[in-house]
Amino acid sequence: MTLRFGLIGAGGIGAVRAQALTRSANCTLVAVHDVDPARARQAAPQAAFHADVASLLTSPDIDAVVIATPPQFHERLAIDAMEAGKHVLVEKPMAASVEACRAMTETAKRTGRTLAVGFNHRYFEALKLLRDTVASGELGTLSHVRAYAGHMGLAEFKAPWMYDPQVMGGGALFDNGIHVLDLVRYVMGDVTEVFGHALHRVWNLPAEDNALALLRNADGVVGSLQASWSEWKGYQFHIEAYGAHGMARAYYAPMQATVITMDKPGGARRVQRLFYPKAMLREKLQGWQSTVIAAFNEEFDDFIAATRGEAGSGRAASGVDGLRSVEVAKAVYESGASGRAVMLEPLS
Ligand SMILES: NC(=O)c1ccc[n+]([C@@H]2O[C@H](COP(=O)([O-])OP(=O)(O)OC[C@H]3O[C@@H](n4cnc5c(N)ncnc54)[C@H](O)[C@@H]3O)[C@@H](O)[C@H]2O)c1
CATH class of the missing domain: 3.30.360.10 (Dihydrodipicolinate Reductase; domain 2)
Known part of the structure; x- marks a missing residue:
């Protein structure tokens, strides 16, 4: 069974993440959200577009999210995703402050969700x-x-x-x-x-x-x-x-x-x-x-x-x-x- 992903943030690196998910034998990209709908649709035309991020995060159709927005939004999105039962892979840098990163790791611990950071090098x-x-x-x-x-x-x-x-x-x-x-x-x-x-x-x-x-x-x-x-x-x-x-x-x-x-x-x-x-x-x-x-x-x-x-x-x-x-x-x-x-x- 493949892991079903939602992508949040479909700009420069989000679009490359979308290509990787599409080519992977073990992943499916099923949902996408970006504050700019055109970017989301262009990066992931096969995925369901969610205009409202909360609807993507609570969707029963996804198991995990990739967060590829500017870093100031990583904390809120990652915490809301884990609270909704989703695993999270967040792009680097994990967040703009130590406090935000701590809040994220604490949520991962409490919810038992996987939290990973995109250190792909x-x-x-x-x-x-x-x-x-x-x-x-x-x-x-x-x-x-x-x-x-x-x-x-x-x-x-x-x-x-x-x-x-x-x-x-x-x-x-x-x-x-x-x-x-x-x-x-x-x-x-x-x-x-x-x-x-x-x-x-x-x-x-x-x-x-x-x-x-x-x-x-x-x-x-x-x-x-x-x-x-x-x-x-x-x-x-x-x-x-x-x-x-x-x-x-x-x-x-x-x-x-x-x-x-x-x-x-x-x-x-x-x-x-x-x-x-x-x-x-x-x-x-x-x-x-x-x-x-x-x-x-x-x-x-x-x-x-x-x-x-x-x-x-x-x-x-x-x-x-x-x-x-x-x-x-x-x-x-x-x-x-x-x-x-x-x-x-x-x-x-
Ligand atoms: N792993 C790597 O090598 C690598 C390379 C480049 C960028 N990054 C990281 O990826 C993240 C995104 O960088 P980028 O270069 O793709 O930026 P970008 O500006 O090209 O794309 C960001 C996208 O997020 C969208 N967005 C902004 N605020 C949003 C929000 N609140 N909710 C949903 N979507 C929102 C924008 O509309 C845009 O499409 C950053 O954290 C950056 O550091 C990682």
Whole structure:
């Protein structure tokens, strides 16, 4: 049996979510709502259009919703959906504030519904390789992780809310940065110490155009992170993990990975370079969306497994992961303002 979805928010990424749901063998897109009916109908012509979001949320025809609206609406929509008995997959960033994320995770706990956050970069092939290489112990004792995400900034945005901190929660760190922030946590484990700076030196905006952070976990592994809206070379991100016996690097776009392993620090190196030609060809023919759709479909499969109480591939980002990423991002701002590191309570 397929899981029956309603889509709320059918703009840029909502339309790609709709394509992924339509192509999935395990999902059915049965309902759609957007405050702009034309967008909803265009993105999901086969789905029942609900002009009133409450009618979609209470519809007996759906089991789950995907929320792809601007982040300021995520909290209310996710809570109302879970109260109505639906499972929720909400786009990143989970919400604009820590309090909103907490209200969402508490509702998930109380209602027993699955709450997942759309950190689909976890499913990119190069990222899967990097995470699995670290987890296998091949790199030896993990030392540090470096991550970067950047794009050209203002010219990329289709709507002013995308750089409004009241809506997004922040700037570059809540936009592309929240993906790599999640990836750093995903690779090195949870973060308990945060130091950072948010910069406003490029665009004249209330939201930061660059953020740089140093994160530390309870074992002393350090992650460095930069999110940028002044990457003049165009969209790219990469993440690297260094251990005593080697390193792994994942890069996009195009999708590439490098793994170097040694029997001892500084020993003879085994170098593996991966180029993912199938993904590159698919992108040439079908655009970057094809990579995102492939990731979404693996993410949907894990989401379905979670609704059944199963582990799936173990890659999915939970509501708690979404909450933690927002806590860490807000701690970067707090640290920049105070000039001090911010300590976070370990996750219980
Ligand atoms: N996973 C990813 O890689 C990724 C990529 C892009 C965007 N996103 C996230 O997805 C979300 C949407 O971003 P986007 O780029 O698609 O934005 P968008 O502006 O293109 O689309 C948002 C849609 O939501 C609709 N909308 C606005 N308020 C609404 C409401 N209250 N109820 C119902 N519909 C409403 C708008 O009419 C619009 O169609 C954001 O949280 C964003 O950060 C994630």
